Amino acid sequence: MTQRFVIIGTGVAGIAAAQAIRQQLPQASITLIGDEPDLYYSRPGLAYYLTKELPESSLFPIRRSALQKLNIGIVHGRAAQIDPDAHRIQLANGQNLPYDRLLIATGASAALPKLPGTELEGVVKLDNLADTRHIIKLARKTRTAVVIGGGITALEIVEGLAARKIAVHYLLRRDRYWSSVLEDEESRVIETRLREEGVQIHYHTQATQITEKRGRVAGVLMQDGRQIPCQMVAIAVGIRPRLELAAAIGLRMERGILVNEFLQTSQPDIYAAGDVAQVFDPLTGYYNMDSLWGPARQQGYIAGLNMAGGQSPYQKLAPFNVTRLAGLTTTIIGAVGNGQDDDLVGIARGDSETWRQLPAAIAAQKGFDINRMRVMVGSQFLIGAIVMGDQTLSLPLQHLIAEKADITAIRDDLLNPQANLSETLLDFWTSWRNDYATQ
Numbered sequence: 001m002t003q004r005f006v007i008i009g010t011g012v013a014g015i016a017a018a019q020a021i022r023q024q025l026p027q028a029s030i031t032l033i034g035d036e037p038d039l040y041y042s043r044p045g046l047a048y049y050l051t052k053e054l055p056e057s058s059l060f061p062i063r064r065s066a067l068q069k070l071n072i073g074i075v076h077g078r079a080a081q082i083d084p085d086a087h088r089i090q091l092a093n094g095q096n097l098p099y100d101r102l103l104i105a106t107g108a109s110a111a112l113p114k115l116p117g118t119e120l121e122g123v124v125k126l127d128n129l130a131d132t133r134h135i136i137k138l139a140r141k142t143r144t145a146v147v148i149g150g151g152i153t154a155l156e157i158v159e160g161l162a163a164r165k166i167a168v169h170y171l172l173r174r175d176r177y178w179s180s181v182l183e184d185e186e187s188r189v190i191e192t193r194l195r196e197e198g199v200q201i202h203y204h205t206q207a208t209q210i211t212e213k214r215g216r217v218a219g220v221l222m223q224d225g226r227q228i229p230c231q232m233v234a235i236a237v238g239i240r241p242r243l244e245l246a247a248a249i250g251l252r253m254e255r256g257i258l259v260n261e262f263l264q265t266s267q268p269d270i271y272a273a274g275d276v277a278q279v280f281d282p283l284t285g286y287y288n289m290d291s292l293w294g295p296a297r298q299q300g301y302i303a304g305l306n307m308a309g310g311q312s313p314y315q316k317l318a319p320f321n322v323t324r325l326a327g328l329t330t331t332i333i334g335a336v337g338n339g340q341d342d343d344l345v346g347i348a349r350g351d352s353e354t355w356r357q358l359p360a361a362i363a364a365q366k367g368f369d370i371n372r373m374r375v376m377v378g379s380q381f382l383i384g385a386i387v388m389g390d391q392t393l394s395l396p397l398q399h400l401i402a403e404k405a406d407i408t409a410i411r412d413d414l415l416n417p418q419a420n421l422s423e424t425l426l427d428f429w430t431s432w433r434n435d436y437a438t439q
């Protein structure tokens, strides 16, 4: 009987897996291995800690004592090697742990660009709580900072530093922000708001070197020869799944560890979930990567159920994120993409590969001042949406897209530029929800 469960990684995927196993098997031995002293906390919350909107104490959804009450063992250390034949894990400190079933939930780390100077004191990234504390500490003696990268994390750092009264220079390689997901006007809304916060945006700009003075950051040199003197450089060009453990034992992988819909790797006793996993979607036949809190939790939970003997497939929903971009609440759902973004080397934090897909759909748009909405209209279903500012339609759209509501009856109205898009969607939502509830 399978009784010894080991989970590498104490992020949301690892914790959800431990909880699922414990629900199924009250007596099983469950051990979490984690290399962060802070154990489990809200990573999306780090941005709000950086802007001073949340205190550090509010970042912890579950305390260590709650896990101990569930009789879940916690080993603080780094898993260094897996021996799949002997079913053992070796920790960096030499300790050995046997397992019957193993979950790899090691998440991802910030990718670093090939840029001389990234090793200097004063170069920061935003992966974890320790990074956030480090940025806050450095911010006290920083007057000017340069931020390099695209997507949500780069913007979160820009805003966090601006909130700390630091003069921020934000470098963009091309002519606008996050071009793989946002449309031109959406990028402009964000950029205008950043400028209002005092952020200086540099377009068509590429850093070629971080310069130094006595081992510390002194400035950023750009390809046109200009130099921005600064004391801090923040890098958020994307993330790389932590694949070393899986690679060393030859698990099948592409951009992440390939897992089937049961979250099982190419070794039947080893599972993977969260940012490190590239998960098979039986509906599309593709393996996808997300870096989103909700999917990581759901994958961890399903992996735990299956490790404990279940046969639950992971059903990928239209990935969504309700986030803030330059202070503007923004919901991104499903496929809304526009292709490439030179500011990112791959997937970024709080991002989904699905969003970048250019859907076979037509966009219906509404834009007033800061409140904007773009809905991707397929032949029978809504495929994706971006809602910026007023969030009245955020939840309805999440449901209509996730549940694949048949929009045939309103399709022409959605695509008619004269029609009122919000009213059409709200009316449809009200009647669809009533029908749905009575089914």
Ligand SMILES: Cc1cc2nc3c(=O)[nH]c(=O)nc-3n(C[C@H](O)[C@H](O)[C@H](O)COP(=O)(O)OP(=O)(O)OC[C@H]3O[C@@H](n4cnc5c(N)ncnc54)[C@H](O)[C@@H]3O)c2cc1C
Pocket (backbone or CB within 6 Å): 008, 009, 010, 011, 012, 013, 014, 033, 034, 035, 036, 043, 044, 045, 046, 047, 077, 078, 079, 080, 105, 106, 107, 108, 126, 127, 128, 152, 153, 156, 242, 245, 273, 274, 275, 276, 290, 291, 292, 293, 294, 296, 321, 322, 323, 349, 350, 351
């Ligand atoms: C700043 C920031 C903002 C974000 N914003 C959003 C957002 O707005 N919306 C959203 O949905 N998502 C957001 N995310 C992404 C979301 O937090 C991640 O998708 C989610 O945390 C992934 O969970 P995970 O359990 O797979 O990995 P992680 O949370 O990264 O946990 C993995 C853990 O494993 C540990 N580990 C790695 N290797 C080893 C080893 N060999 N031995 C022991 N331990 C190891 C790591 O140190 C880490 O503690 C954000 C993330 C960050 C950092």
